[in-house]
Amino acid sequence: MANLAINMCGIKSPNPFWLASGPPANCGEQVMRAFDAGWGGAVWKTLGKPIVNVSSRLGAVDHKGNRMSGLNNIELITDRPLDTNFKEIYAVKKRYQEQAVVVSLMVESKAEWREIIRRAEDAGADGLELNFGCPHGMCERGMGSSVGQEPAILEEITAWAVDYANTPVLIKLTPNITDILDPGIAAAKGGAHGLSLINTIKSIIGVNLETMVPLPSVRDKGTNGGYCGPAVKPIALHMVAALARDPRIQIPLSGIGGIGNWRDAAEFIALGATSVQVCTAVMHYGYRIVEDMIDGLSNYLDDMNMASVSNLIGKAVPNFTEWGNLDLNYRITANIDEEKCIGCQLCYIACLDGAHQCIHTRQSHCSAYHGESDHGIYPRTEIQPPVLHKANGGIPDHVPFVDEDECIGCNLCQLVCPVPGCITMIEQDSKIAAKTWQEMEV
Amino acid sequence: MERVTNLPDNRLEKNFSEAKPLYTESEARIEANRCIYCYDAPCTTACPAGIDIPGFIRKIASGNIRGAAKTIFEVNLLGVSTAQVCPVEELCAGACVYNKDNVPPINIGRLQRFATEKGLLWEQDKKSTLFSPQNQTDRKVALIGAGPASLACAGHLTLAGVKSIIYEKDDLPGGLNVTGIAPYKLFTDAALEEIEWLKQFGFEIQTGLEVGRDISIDHLLENFDAVFLGAGLGRDKLPGIPGEDAAGVWGATELIKKIKNDRAFKLPANLESVNVVGGGNSAIDIARELALLGVPEVNIVYRRTISEMPGYRHELAAARQEGVRMFERAVPVEIIANDRLVLCTKHKLTGEPQQFESDWIVLAIGNERDAGQLSPGLEIDEKGCVVVDPDTMKTSVAKIYAGGDCINGGKEVVNAVADGRDAAWSMLREWGIGEAQQVRRNHG
Ligand SMILES: Cc1cc2nc3c(=O)[nH]c(=O)nc-3n(C[C@H](O)[C@H](O)[C@H](O)COP(=O)(O)OP(=O)(O)OC[C@H]3O[C@@H](n4cnc5c(N)ncnc54)[C@H](O)[C@@H]3O)c2cc1C
Ligand SMILES: Cc1cc2nc3c(=O)[nH]c(=O)nc-3n(C[C@H](O)[C@H](O)[C@H](O)COP(=O)(O)O)c2cc1C
Ligand code: SF4
Numbered sequence: 001m002a003n004l005a006i007n008m009c010g011i012k013s014p015n016p017f018w019l020a021s022g023p024p025a026n027c028g029e030q031v032m033r034a035f036d037a038g039w040g041g042a043v044w045k046t047l048g049k050p051i052v053n054v055s056s057r058l059g060a061v062d063h064k065g066n067r068m069s070g071l072n073n074i075e076l077i078t079d080r081p082l083d084t085n086f087k088e089i090y091a092v093k094k095r096y097q098e099q100a101v102v103v104s105l106m107v108e109s110k111a112e113w114r115e116i117i118r119r120a121e122d123a124g125a126d127g128l129e130l131n132f133g134c135p136h137g138m139c140e141r142g143m144g145s146s147v148g149q150e151p152a153i154l155e156e157i158t159a160w161a162v163d164y165a166n167t168p169v170l171i172k173l174t175p176n177i178t179d180i181l182d183p184g185i186a187a188a189k190g191g192a193h194g195l196s197l198i199n200t201i202k203s204i205i206g207v208n209l210e211t212m213v214p215l216p217s218v219r220d221k222g223t224n225g226g227y228c229g230p231a232v233k234p235i236a237l238h239m240v241a242a243l244a245r246d247p248r249i250q251i252p253l254s255g256i257g258g259i260g261n262w263r264d265a266a267e268f269i270a271l272g273a274t275s276v277q278v279c280t281a282v283m284h285y286g287y288r289i290v291e292d293m294i295d296g297l298s299n300y301l302d303d304m305n306m307a308s309v310s311n312l313i314g315k316a317v318p319n320f321t322e323w324g325n326l327d328l329n330y331r332i333t334a335n336i337d338e339e340k341c342i343g344c345q346l347c348y349i350a351c352l353d354g355a356h357q358c359i360h361t362r363q364s365h366c367s368a369y370h371g372e373s374d375h376g377i378y379p380r381t382e383i384q385p386p387v388l389h390k391a392n393g394g395i396p397d398h399v400p401f402v403d404e405d406e407c408i409g410c411n412l413c414q415l416v417c418p419v420p421g422c423i424t425m426i427e428q429d430s431k432i433a434a435k436t437w438q439e440m441e442v
Numbered sequence: 443m444e445r446v447t448n449l450p451d452n453r454l455e456k457n458f459s460e461a462k463p464l465y466t467e468s469e470a471r472i473e474a475n476r477c478i479y480c481y482d483a484p485c486t487t488a489c490p491a492g493i494d495i496p497g498f499i500r501k502i503a504s505g506n507i508r509g510a511a512k513t514i515f516e517v518n519l520l521g522v523s524t525a526q527v528c529p530v531e532e533l534c535a536g537a538c539v540y541n542k543d544n545v546p547p548i549n550i551g552r553l554q555r556f557a558t559e560k561g562l563l564w565e566q567d568k569k570s571t572l573f574s575p576q577n578q579t580d581r582k583v584a585l586i587g588a589g590p591a592s593l594a595c596a597g598h599l600t601l602a603g604v605k606s607i608i609y610e611k612d613d614l615p616g617g618l619n620v621t622g623i624a625p626y627k628l629f630t631d632a633a634l635e636e637i638e639w640l641k642q643f644g645f646e647i648q649t650g651l652e653v654g655r656d657i658s659i660d661h662l663l664e665n666f667d668a669v670f671l672g673a674g675l676g677r678d679k680l681p682g683i684p685g686e687d688a689a690g691v692w693g694a695t696e697l698i699k700k701i702k703n704d705r706a707f708k709l710p711a712n713l714e715s716v717n718v719v720g721g722g723n724s725a726i727d728i729a730r731e732l733a734l735l736g737v738p739e740v741n742i743v744y745r746r747t748i749s750e751m752p753g754y755r756h757e758l759a760a761a762r763q764e765g766v767r768m769f770e771r772a773v774p775v776e777i778i779a780n781d782r783l784v785l786c787t788k789h790k791l792t793g794e795p796q797q798f799e800s801d802w803i804v805l806a807i808g809n810e811r812d813a814g815q816l817s818p819g820l821e822i823d824e825k826g827c828v829v830v831d832p833d834t835m836k837t838s839v840a841k842i843y844a845g846g847d848c849i850n851g852g853k854e855v856v857n858a859v860a861d862g863r864d865a866a867w868s869m870l871r872e873w874g875i876g877e878a879q880q881v882r883r884n885h886g
């Protein structure tokens with residue numbers, strides 16, 4: 001079994017799976033149960049000056065019957081007294097030495113930062129995470145994402161914190177910026193030991209069309225909140241990868257955003273994350289999801305002959321490049337497996353209306369010889385539909401075929417096909433040497 | 443492996459199709475993603491082995507298939523066969539929360555089959571194993587009967603490093619899983635392949651050796667640290683009526699065993715009709731098997747009303763679809779053997795006589811409960827079942843543990859598997875071997 005233990009800028013944990021700062025890491029009793037379930041670390045719910053909260057706080061989008069594909073919240077930082085939080089952090093650390101407790105912080109003045117860092121460390125924090133990411137409420141008062149959006153201020157506060165702290169300092173970044181490199185580099189310059197990202201994306205989740213109040217609504221009003229959950233994963237993956245491959249950033253990353261299983265986590269790690277953090281998936285299903293994360297990641301690493309999760313960190317980063325470095329002469333075309341095809345014709349309509357009109361049905365073929373068009377709904381006249389070799393569930397005339405010469409290899413048909421392995425993209429030997437856009441220009 | 447099923451006119455192999463074939467990747471993916479991953483899930487509570495069902499289904503969905511297989515096997519070593527033979531409609535799937543919303547429940551049995559069979563394929567592909575036995579200890583256990591209860595018990599014991607030997611009186615191991623399960627649920631060779639897999643853990647099975655006849659239980663008690671009694675039930679019960687020993691009168695398990703495993707056995711070409719006496723699952727099974735094998739007229743004759751039949755509703759419905767007819771409130775009084783057999787009954791309430799003529803009669807009114815006679819000190823309840831302490835699986839005789847049909851009077855394979863496992867874990871706890879293991883269990 002592969003070794004899952006990590007050391008992220010001095011913060012050690014038995015596995016890379018941490019609770020993200022949020023409701024699942026709100027109090028000591030929760031964090032202890034999470035550790036019992038197998039979580040390697042927890043980033044405590046952000047602590048700051050006594051704060052208020054509202055009801056309701058959450059809204060979600062469902063996708064095709066799947067609940068909570070995206071989650072939006074307007075919750076602020078902890079609304080429990082600081083003393084209580086620190087007491088609980090102390091109690092957790094006393095019982096759980098192996099697991100990492102990182103304390104998330106958000107205050108305003110230099111004096112407040114010094115004070116709260118001291119108290120967090122006294123309580124036993126293994127590390128600190130500065131919340132420069134919250135995109136609602138706190139930012140209206142100059143904290144959270146309003147710091148994350150101002151590289152100069154971010155760098156300055158980071159430098160204070162690093163100066164005061166005796167434990168590693170992680171900076172949690174907001175995705176609500178133009179280029180994640182700006183705050184990332186500023187944090188690195190400020191001396192941060194690591195970066196956590198992403199916090200939530202500014203969003204409105206919906207509107208109650210009867211009352212005309214944005215969701216989630218607080219009596220007769222709503223406000224913009226932060227978006228997270230499965231829907232945000234691609235955005236988070238890109239931001240993590242962008243930082244991972246930038247030579248100016250030499251500090252480890254904690255990947256956050258839409259992680260729900262070991263596969264998601266492995267992708268973040270392959271694109272440069274050392275640890276990963278989870279909020280929404282735990283809110284949806286509970287701490288127990290970590291069991292498959294640990295088991296699945298370990299099985300995967302064994303299959304890949306990787307003895308340790310550290311072998312996976314950043315493995316995909318060298319292959320993440322600019323568009324201009326892609327080989328323009330590489331060509332793939334779609335191939336439909338007539339035996340697997342169930343005849344839904346979703347690929348056909350997708351290519352016809354949404355791509356390049358290179359998939360044809362046998363019905364459209366019949367009219368082709370009556371010759372209306374060279375392209376589009378009818379195949380080119382020189383194209384013969386391939387002979388079907390195997391009868392297919394009684395619907396052979398519903399097995400479409402690809403005009404390979406016309407196919408531009410965009411993947412759309414493969415993406416819409418409901419049957420795994422039915423449409424495959426096959427490499428065509430273009431017989432021309434690789435050439436990139438960059439190379440064409442020189 | 444050599445096929446041991448040798449079916450009349452090859453009918454079973456040709457005409458029985460598997461009721462729950464292996465899912466394709468698409469089927470498994472779609473079904474696994476339909477599971478909503480309940481917390482403290484009712485399906486798990488309803489599973490006699492307490493499998494973490496939402497947990498293994500989530501692993502299928504995440505692509506961690508061998509993790510899914512392991513989740514199942516850790517508590518149910520006969521995960522492959524139970525995936526097919528468990529009456530999931532009555533157990534896990536029957537408890538699925540979707541039922542309450544009128545949505546079809548998750549097909550848990552088929553997902554279990556997918557996970558476990560893919561897990562074993564992974565072992566073959568990678569030349570690796572899901573489980574590796576711990577270092578050998580100096581403990582050894584003898585097990586009586588090679589049915590699901592003993593197989594599970596021996597499996598867990600050997601994994602923990604305890605030497606285990608199973609004594610089986612029959613020529614084939616497997617108990618009713620090999621001799622009794624309807625072929626459309628599980629073929630004999632599939633059950634035997636599962637036993638081959640279990641045997642890789644390192645336990646021994648000695649077949650053709652009956653404890654109490656060829657070897658005494660006292661001898662076992664002297665030479666082993668513990669004895670596990672997994673002897674199941676005995677012969678088919680007889681109703682005690684005149685004519686019950688006539689030619690053409692069968693016991694249900696006797697006949698099923700022949701249909702499944704007897705190479706020489708064929709149904710007579712002129713077998714036109716069979717009356718099955720009984721109302722439990724064995725009665726329904728043999729009736730369905732005969733109907734599916736092409737016997738034109740198969741009837742079930744039951745002494746109470748159809749709604750009182752202990753057989754499962756889904757099995758009854760299937761039997762009806764296959765053309766089996768039901769006669770209720772007919773209490774057998776005599777069998778008269780002429781050219782054909784005449785089953786004479788009287789109406790349960792009115793006493794009115796009735797006659798059912800057929801070529802064969804199958805008696806499916808239960809089996810003897812005789813395992814308790816193996817040792818004089820064994821406490822037996824009023825139903826003839828061996829009494830155990832459910833927390834330890836210990837009988838009233840020191841060092842004898844028991845589980846399966848011999849303690850519950852005849853339930854399902856999965857109950858026997860869970861009993862065997864719990865007995866193994868109880869021994870290991872007692873001997874301080876490994877970490878103490880226990881699964882919350884619904885003994886009901
Ligand atoms: C017709 C029929 C259909 C069934 N269908 C299903 C089904 O679809 N699904 C399901 O889950 N369950 C089914 N069952 C029930 C299931 O088969 C049993 O509950 C299960 O096999 C019990 O396992 P066991 O290990 O306790 O006993 P058994 O399977 O009965 O095994 C006991 C073994 O002990 C051996 N033995 C007995 N005495 C001795 C001795 N003195 N020395 C050596 N060996 C001995 C026997 O030969 C036998 O091999 C069915 C049962 C029957 C009868
Ligand atoms: C209800 C809620 C409250 C949150 N509170 C905080 C917080 O106090 N501090 C913080 O840094 N992030 C907070 N987050 C953001 C999460 O830590 C995380 O960055 C984000 O949800 C993305 O991860 P996910 O897709 O796994 O949920 C909160 C998220 C949610 C849903
Ligand atoms: S999840 Fe809990 S706190 Fe939130 S609304 Fe429901 S009951 Fe209340």
